[in-house]
Every structure is written in structure tokens, then in C-alpha cells.
Amino acid sequence: MFWPDNVAVIGASNQEGKVGNAIMKSLKRKFEGGIFPVNIKEDQILGFEAYGSVIDIKDKVDLALISLPAKIVPDIIKECGEAEIKNVIVVSAGFSEAGREDLEDKIKKIVDEYDMNLIGPNCLGIYNPWIELDTIFNPPERQARPDPGSIAFLSQSGAFGAAILDWFSESNIGLSKFISYGNRADIDEADLISYISEDEKTDYIIFYIEGVKDGRKFFEAAKKSEKPILAIKSGRTEKGSSAATSHTASLAGKDGVYEGAFKQSDVIRINTLREMFNVAKALSFQPLPAGKKIGIVTNGGGAGVMSTDSLIDKGLTLANLSDETKNRFEKAVEEGEIPDHSTLKNPVDIVGDASSERYEKAIEIMLEDDNVDLLIVVCLFQSPALDKHIVEKLGKMQEKEKPIITIASGGEFTHSMSEKIEKRGIPVYQTPEDAVQAIRGLCECCKRTR
Amino acid sequence: MFWPDNVAVIGASNQEGKVGNAIMKSLKRKFEGGIFPVNIKEDQILGFEAYGSVIDIKDKVDLALISLPAKIVPDIIKECGEAEIKNVIVVSAGFSEAGREDLEDKIKKIVDEYDMNLIGPNCLGIYNPWIELDTIFNPPERQARPDPGSIAFLSQSGAFGAAILDWFSESNIGLSKFISYGNRADIDEADLISYISEDEKTDYIIFYIEGVKDGRKFFEAAKKSEKPILAIKSGRTEKGSSAATSHTASLAGKDGVYEGAFKQSDVIRINTLREMFNVAKALSFQPLPAGKKIGIVTNGGGAGVMSTDSLIDKGLTLANLSDETKNRFEKAVEEGEIPDHSTLKNPVDIVGDASSERYEKAIEIMLEDDNVDLLIVVCLFQSPALDKHIVEKLGKMQEKEKPIITIASGGEFTHSMSEKIEKRGIPVYQTPEDAVQAIRGLCECCKRTR
Numbered sequence: 001m002f003w004p005d006n007v008a009v010i011g012a013s014n015q016e017g018k019v020g021n022a023i024m025k026s027l028k029r030k031f032e033g034g035i036f037p038v039n040i041k042e043d044q045i046l047g048f049e050a051y052g053s054v055i056d057i058k059d060k061v062d063l064a065l066i067s068l069p070a071k072i073v074p075d076i077i078k079e080c081g082e083a084e085i086k087n088v089i090v091v092s093a094g095f096s097e098a099g100r101e102d103l104e105d106k107i108k109k110i111v112d113e114y115d116m117n118l119i120g121p122n123c124l125g126i127y128n129p130w131i132e133l134d135t136i137f138n139p140p141e142r143q144a145r146p147d148p149g150s151i152a153f154l155s156q157s158g159a160f161g162a163a164i165l166d167w168f169s170e171s172n173i174g175l176s177k178f179i180s181y182g183n184r185a186d187i188d189e190a191d192l193i194s195y196i197s198e199d200e201k202t203d204y205i206i207f208y209i210e211g212v213k214d215g216r217k218f219f220e221a222a223k224k225s226e227k228p229i230l231a232i233k234s235g236r237t238e239k240g241s242s243a244a245t246s247h248t249a250s251l252a253g254k255d256g257v258y259e260g261a262f263k264q265s266d267v268i269r270i271n272t273l274r275e276m277f278n279v280a281k282a283l284s285f286q287p288l289p290a291g292k293k294i295g296i297v298t299n300g301g302g303a304g305v306m307s308t309d310s311l312i313d314k315g316l317t318l319a320n321l322s323d324e325t326k327n328r329f330e331k332a333v334e335e336g337e338i339p340d341h342s343t344l345k346n347p348v349d350i351v352g353d354a355s356s357e358r359y360e361k362a363i364e365i366m367l368e369d370d371n372v373d374l375l376i377v378v379c380l381f382q383s384p385a386l387d388k389h390i391v392e393k394l395g396k397m398q399e400k401e402k403p404i405i406t407i408a409s410g411g412e413f414t415h416s417m418s419e420k421i422e423k424r425g426i427p428v429y430q431t432p433e434d435a436v437q438a439i440r441g442l443c444e445c446c447k448r449t450r
Numbered sequence: 451m452f453w454p455d456n457v458a459v460i461g462a463s464n465q466e467g468k469v470g471n472a473i474m475k476s477l478k479r480k481f482e483g484g485i486f487p488v489n490i491k492e493d494q495i496l497g498f499e500a501y502g503s504v505i506d507i508k509d510k511v512d513l514a515l516i517s518l519p520a521k522i523v524p525d526i527i528k529e530c531g532e533a534e535i536k537n538v539i540v541v542s543a544g545f546s547e548a549g550r551e552d553l554e555d556k557i558k559k560i561v562d563e564y565d566m567n568l569i570g571p572n573c574l575g576i577y578n579p580w581i582e583l584d585t586i587f588n589p590p591e592r593q594a595r596p597d598p599g600s601i602a603f604l605s606q607s608g609a610f611g612a613a614i615l616d617w618f619s620e621s622n623i624g625l626s627k628f629i630s631y632g633n634r635a636d637i638d639e640a641d642l643i644s645y646i647s648e649d650e651k652t653d654y655i656i657f658y659i660e661g662v663k664d665g666r667k668f669f670e671a672a673k674k675s676e677k678p679i680l681a682i683k684s685g686r687t688e689k690g691s692s693a694a695t696s697h698t699a700s701l702a703g704k705d706g707v708y709e710g711a712f713k714q715s716d717v718i719r720i721n722t723l724r725e726m727f728n729v730a731k732a733l734s735f736q737p738l739p740a741g742k743k744i745g746i747v748t749n750g751g752g753a754g755v756m757s758t759d760s761l762i763d764k765g766l767t768l769a770n771l772s773d774e775t776k777n778r779f780e781k782a783v784e785e786g787e788i789p790d791h792s793t794l795k796n797p798v799d800i801v802g803d804a805s806s807e808r809y810e811k812a813i814e815i816m817l818e819d820d821n822v823d824l825l826i827v828v829c830l831f832q833s834p835a836l837d838k839h840i841v842e843k844l845g846k847m848q849e850k851e852k853p854i855i856t857i858a859s860g861g862e863f864t865h866s867m868s869e870k871i872e873k874r875g876i877p878v879y880q881t882p883e884d885a886v887q888a889i890r891g892l893c894e895c896c897k898r899t900r
Binding site (some may be wrong): 022093098125138139141142143144155156157158159160161162163164166167169171208210215220228233235236237238239240243244247272273274277290298299301302303304306308309310312313318341343345349352374380381382383384409410411412413414415430431432433434 | 467472536543549576588589591592594604607608609610611612613614616617619620621658660682684685686687688689690693694696697722723724727749750751752753754755756758759760761762763764768791793794797799802830831832833834859860861863864865880881882883884
């Protein structure tokens with residue numbers, strides 16, 4: 001399913017605007033495996049030889065994508081079964097979400113009969129950046145594709161999943177897989193967890209869920225997973241749940257039941273889309289901390305105060321600095337490296353006129369303190385004293401092998417500096433709360449992996 | 451203080467890197483009033499005639515800015531008093547925040563003796579975009595200045611205030627005033643509220659507070675204010691409060707006391723920096739709604755579900771659509787303007803292949819429903835069906851005189867479309883929760899102004 005050599009596109013089309021045309025374009029763009037369009041009328045599609053049926057394809061096809069009207073999909077799946085194709089993705093809508101449970105039952109029976117695996121229907125399909133396998137019908141100029149990385153992102157919602165993918169890509173969050181799994185006629189969330197938790201490219205699993213198909217199976221698979229699972233569960237409120245039913249025919253269910261089950265199976269619950277983004281960025285860029293004791297270095301006291309509030313709110317701890325650290329700071333003050341009106345307890349405020357050299361000194365001292373598991377570095381770039389060398393100095397500090405998270409609030413200049421820092425592998429957040437959401441995610445994952 | 455004809459800068463300097471040089475540059479940039487640098491050594495500063503003392507200036511000076519070492523500030527203020535200058539801003543640090551309460555008491559006595567008003571010490575001063583009065587020493591290439599608008603932003607923290615200003619500016623949030631008020635030796639938060647609530651350029655007051663100087667006075671002034679007041683109060687947690695004491699010598703106080711007092715005086719509490727930004731953007735761009743019944747139009751069901759959850763969480767209401775609206779939607783389906791697999795109850799899901807025409811129809815019907823006080827329009831731009839005409843169509847819909855808030859999650863293409871929509875005066879948010887934070891702010895302000 002995820003590492004095919006040969007892919008058939010059933011319903012492939014030369015006609016602009018058709019889903020079967022867009023899927024062909026997405027595959028053609030970079031996928032280096034075999035592409036076999038199936039179309040009863042055409043001889044070739046986008047330069048590839050076209051076949052009247054999958055049965056006519058002589059090569060072994062590992063994966064078939066189906067984009068055809070719902071009512072003929074069962075017969076097409078049957079043909080795939082006859083052609084000994086083991087993996088099928090049905091992109092088409094018009095099944096249980098449109099009141100046609102009967103069609104969905106029908107395809108499930110065929111899939112079982114031929115011992116196949118099926119994703120969908122009513123989905124965007126999959127994207128495996130490691131082999132550029134891309135079945136998403138949105139054009140790349142509208143929706144970018146993330147680079148290879150270690151996060152598997154699984155979404156029940158196609159459109160929302162695509163929007164998140166686009167956002168991830170812009171922020172250089174790397175993915176191991178994207179799976180839009182739609183109505184789950186066959187493969188469900190639990191099957192995906194079981195598969196992905198064995199996938200060597202994946203370190204973390206992130207879900208957008210409206211309602212789980214089989215609760216017990218999901219939570220058992222989640223409990224077994226050796227990889228941290230993070231999930232947004234929407235349809236939390238009664239009104240939201242009712243909207244979810246219209247959307248994906250999900251029974252969103254009582255939120256309290258999910259809350260309890262997530263806790264029992266160690267699924268890390270994410271509450272908002274931005275929190276999901278913030279955590280994914282940190283997981284993509286930085287190692288996990290050994291614990292939840294946080295150090296802060298800042299050139300603005302207010303940002304230190306707000307970061308502290310947020311940390312405490314999220315159940316994290318402000319690190320108590322060791323005596324050695326205190327001594328080292330005192331020495332730095334004596335030697336004029338840090339001014340004496342700095343605040344040298346955590347949060348460490350090296351004040352408004354801090355240069356990159358002063359940052360370097362303070363960051364080094366903090367990272368070498370065994371009581372500090374993770375360091376927040378606040379850079380308010382409005383101060384002209386904070387020179388551009390901070391970028392390379394922050395980059396170098398990763399040698400200390402502790403996670404570093406940067407906060408830089410501001411406008412245009414701040415963004416340009418933030419981009420440069422992120423290129424060195426350190427994530428930058430616009431607000432203290434965003435950074436702390438990310439840190440909480442790292443700490444929860446670290447609990448899970450120990 | 452805020453509308454001076456003539457401004458003296460005491461401690462003005464020709465030397466690059468000095469605060470007194472940066473302030474002169476900020477004033478010189480656009481302020482059209484008189485600028486009178488004071489420097490005992492120089493004859494001219496940045497092309498302006500310099501004076502040895504304010505006493506030597508023959509013109510009437512309305513406002514004096516002081517950037518000199520703390521220990522000589524009291525004498526300088528005395529000179530200002532002798533010269534009959536009624537308004538003084540002390541930018542210099544080195545007072546109560548550095549353990550020198552004695553110096554601060556001294557300046558307070560002089561200010562009272564001469565019946566003057568003083569902002570500071572330990573602050574960035576003020577920015578009044580309406581007359582380009584700009585005392586902020588950060589250079590504009592590091593920190594942009596917002597355009598004139600209707601929000602007064604008052605910050606106890608200078609550096610953090612500057613970062614927020616920079617962010618506001620990038621997002622075209624208009625300000626009536628920015629006031630960094632520092633240690634509040636004389637003018638405190640309550641005085642500022644009393645003044646600003648009479649200011650005809652201001653519709654909304656937003657505070658960043660670590661600790662209020664005189665609680666009773668603050669809350670009485672807030673209660674009297676005819677303009678909505680929104681406040682971030684940081685130092686909420688014990689650790690945060692302790693950090694605030696190191697920062698601005700604030701006694702942050704028990705958070706529960708603030709919580710209660712905010713409620714009693716109708717101060718709208720803001721919890722995070724991003725929430726402050728989200729609300730400010732909505733206040734700056736859109737009118738207040740008549741109530742809190744929210745309509746949603748979306749081309750992606752997932753975003754509708756998450757928006758609904760967020761609305762309910764924040765105590766807002768999903769509008770019940772009127773029978774007339776239902777009839778109009780049915781008619782639109784009959785006439786082929788909206789496809790029949792759309793979800794035509796709130797949230798209204800016009801599905802993934804929605805064009806701008808389909809949006810126009812659905813938005814019009816929703817805005818004309820008396821049960822809808824405010825409309826959320828979700829635009830997932832990953833779908834190629836959503837053409838660029840949505841920009842002008844959304845802009846035009848403002849004729850209906852109901853607030854519209856847009857949600858567009860995604861990357862580069864989405865940002866370019868969002869910018870275009872914002873140019874038409876409609877704010878766009880990256881996530882459902884950001885939008886709902888903004889809407890909650892609008893609704894709270896609307897309660898307050900009725």
C-alpha cells in the first residue's frame with residue numbers, strides 16, 4: 001500500500017478538472033515507480049499507455065487508486081481482486097457519508113473475499129514523501145507537499161488534512177506518511193496504528209479524528225504502539241458532534257469516554273489545530289527532553305513572565321538552577337560578560353541591550369546545568385543590540401544535545417530572523433504560549449518513549 | 451502629553467547607539483511639531499538647534515522626554531518644573547525596578563510640587579500615530595509602527611510592548627495610542643484609563659499588565675470607562691508572579707483577586723498573547739455584532755466541526771437558521787446554485803468543489819438571516835475550485851453590515867489569498883480557534899457597549 005512499485009489509476013483522465021486527471025498529475029510529478037492509467041476510452045493518459053481494465057495490465061500492480069462514480073466502484077474492486085491487486089484506495093465519495101451504507105457494505109465484502117486491503121472511500125488517499133508516492137488531487141501550487149521526515153499524519157477529514165499538510169510544508173515539518181483514510185470501509189484507525197507503529201520511518205503518529213470506528217480496537221492498538229500517538233478529537237461538544245455526523249457520518253460519541261480512553265491508552269490529546277502545529281514543529285526539529293524542567297533565557301522580562309505562567313499552567317516545571325550555575329553566572333558578571341542588573345535566577349533576564357555574545361554565554365551556562373532539561377530562548381529582535389550572529393550561535397548550541405525552543409514575537413524583521421534560526425534546526429514560535437504548547441508535547445512524548 | 455506642539459528631548463545625542471540619539475531619530479522621522487534637543491555640550495543635534503537646559507528654550511514646551519542617568523533625573527525634572535513644562539516622560543531605568551525606590555519617591559515629590567504629569571520611569575514612552583509623535587527608541591527597521599486606528603494599547607512592559615506593536619503593525623492593526631508606562635511613579639493605569647476613555651480617537655483599550663499599582667483606583671476607573679477594556683494580566687501563577695517582581699517590581703498579587711475584580715469592573719480578560727492579537731485584529735477590522743449567534747459557511751466539514759466545538763467552548767451560540775433561510779437554501783439547490791449533497795444546516799457545508807459563486811449565494815442567504823449576528827466563512831484554498839473572485843465577493847458582503855470573520859488554514863497560496871481578503875477589510879485567521887477567540891472578544895465588547 002505505502003511502498004508500491006507499480007500503481008494503477010482507475011478512472012484516470014486527460015480531461016482538466018477531473019479528479020482522475022489531477023491524481024495522474026500528482027503521481028507523474030515525481031513518483032519513479034510504474035504508473036498504469038485505466039480508462040475504457042483512451043489509448044494514453046498524460047503520455048502513459050492506458051488500459052481498458054486492470055486485468056489487461058501485465059506487470060504486477062501493487063496498488064490501485066479508484067476515482068469513479070460510487071455505484072460502479074464495487075465491480076471495479078472485484079476486477080482488482082481478479083487481477084490479484086492486494087491494495088486499493090477509493091477516492092470517490094457517495095458512500096455512507098451520503099446515506100449509501102449499502103454500497104460500502106458491498107465493497108467491504110468484496111475486499112474480504114479477495115483478501116485485499118482498502119483505504120477509503122471518500123478520502124484524499126496517501127502521500128509517502130520517501131518515495132514521492134502522491135495520490136492527492138489538490139494541485140501543488142494550491143497545496144504544498146512536506147519533505148520526508150519522521151511524523152505520520154493521519155486524517156479522517158480530507159480537506160482539513162490537506163490544509164494542515166500545506167501548513168506543515170510551509171514550516172518545513174517533515175512527514176513519514178500522510179494518510180487520509182475517509183470512511184474506513186476496511187482499514188480503520190487501529191489497523192493504521194498497528195502498521196505505522198512498525199514503520200521504521202515514523203517516530204510519531206498524529207491523528208485528526210472526528211469519531212473512531214471501533215473504540216476498543218483503537219485503544220488496544222494505541223496501547224500497544226511503541227511510538228507516541230497524539231490526537232485531535234473534534235466533535236467534542238454536542239453541536240460539534242452533530243456537525244461531525246453530517247460531515248463524515250461519524251458517531252463522535254461522548255467526549256468524556258474519549259478523554260478517559262485516551263488517558264488509559266497513553267494517547268496524547270491535542271486540543272487545537274494550532275497546538276497540533278506547534279507540537280509537530282517541535283517534534284520535527286528537536287530531540288525529546290529527558291524531563292520537564294525548563295530553563296528560560298530572555299532579553300525581555302515580560303516574555304519571561306508570560307512563559308513562566310504558561311509552563312506552570314501546562315504542568316511543567318521551572319528549573320531550579322544548580323549552585324554551580326549560580327557561581328558561573330556570578331563569574332560572568334564579574335568578568336563583564338553579563339551586566340549586574342540582569343536577573344540571574346530562572347527565568348534569566350539578560351536585559352534589553354543583550355548582544356549575541358551575552359546570549360551565548362547565558363545559553364551555554366544554562367544548557368550545561370543538569371537541572372535544565374530543555375531551554376527556552378526568548379529573542380525580542382526589536383532591540384538593535386541583538387545582532388545577527390545569534391543565528392549561528394543558537395545553531396551551535398545544539399551540540400549540547402538538549403532541546404532548544406525559541407520565542408520571537410514581532411513583525412517582518414523578526415520573521416526574517418526566525419526563518420534563519422529555523423534553517424539551523426531550532427523552531428521559533430511567535431508567542432510564549434505557542435512555545436509552551438510545543439514543549440508540553442515534547443515532554444508528553446518523552447514520558448511515552450521511556 | 452499626547453498632543454504636544456513642541457517636544458524637548460533632554461539627553462539628546464549625536465552619538466549612534468545612544469538612547470537619546472535613537473529618540474531624536476524617531477521624532478525627526480515624521481513628527482511635524484517643534485523638536486528641541488537638550489545637551490550641555492553640543493550646539494546642534496541631528497540638525498536641530500540644541501539647548502544647554504530646558505530653561506533656555508524660548509518657545510512653550512508641552513512635553514519633555516528625559517533619557518539621562520537615573521541619579522540626575524530628579525534635578526532635571528525640577529528644571530522642567532521651573533520652565534513650566536507640564537508633561538514629562540522619563541525613559542531612563544535605574545529606579546524602583548533596580549531597588550532605588552528613593553529616587554522614584556523623589557521625582558514623585560517634585561512632580562506634585564510643580565503640578566506636572568509624568569509617565570515612567572523605565573519605559574519606552576508613547577506613540578501617537580495620529581500626529582506621528584514617536585518616542586520609541588527601537589529603530590523602524592527592527593520594529594514597525596502601526597497606522598492610525600481606534601485601539602489604545604497600554605503596556606507595563608516596554609520590550610514586550612514593542613514586540614506586540616511590531617506584530618500589530620505587520621497585520622495592519624490600527625492604533626489610537628501606544629503607551630509604555632513603566633514604573634508608574636506618577637501617572638498610573640487608572641489615570642490612563644480615565645484619560646483614554648475620553649479620547650475621541652479611541653474605541654477600545656487593551657492592556658498588558660503585570661501588576662496594578664492601586665487596585666481600587668484601577669477598578670473604579672475601569673468601571674466608569676465607556677469604552678471596552680481588555681487586559682492580559684501576566685504573573686498569574688506563583689512562579690510567574692515572582693518573575694514579574696524581578697522584572698517590573700510589580701506585586702503581581704493573587705490571581706483570584708484580579709479575576710474577581712476584572713469581572714466586577716467589566717474588564718475583558720485575555721489569556722494569551724495570541725488571543726490579544728486575534729481580538730485586536732477583529733476589533734480593528736470589523737464592526738461589533740448585535741449578539742453572539744454565529745453562522746458558519748465552509749467548503750470543508752472538518753473545519754466546520756472544529757469551529758463549532760470552539761464556539762461552544764467559548765460560550766457562543768451556533769445560530770438556528772430561520773425557516774426563510776431554509777427555504778432559500780432549498781430553492782438554491784433546486785436552481786443548481788448549491789449542490790444537493792451540501793449540508794444546509796448550520797454549519798453550512800457547501801463542500802469541496804465550491805466556487806466563489808456558490809460561496810456568494812450561501813453567504814448572502816446567511817447574512818440576511820436575522821438569527822445570524824456574525825458569519826464565519828471558512829475558505830480552504832487547497833481546493834482549485836475556489837477561485838480568486840472570492841476576494842471581491844467577500845469584500846462586497848460587508849454592505850450587509852454584519853461582522854464577517856474568515857478562516858483559511860494553509861501555506862503560501864493561502865497566505866497570499868488571505869492578504870488580499872484582509873486588504874478588503876475582513877480579517878483572516880489560520881485556525882478555527884484563533885477565529886473564535888477573536889469572535890469571543892467582539893461579543894464581549896458588544897455586551898459592554900450596549
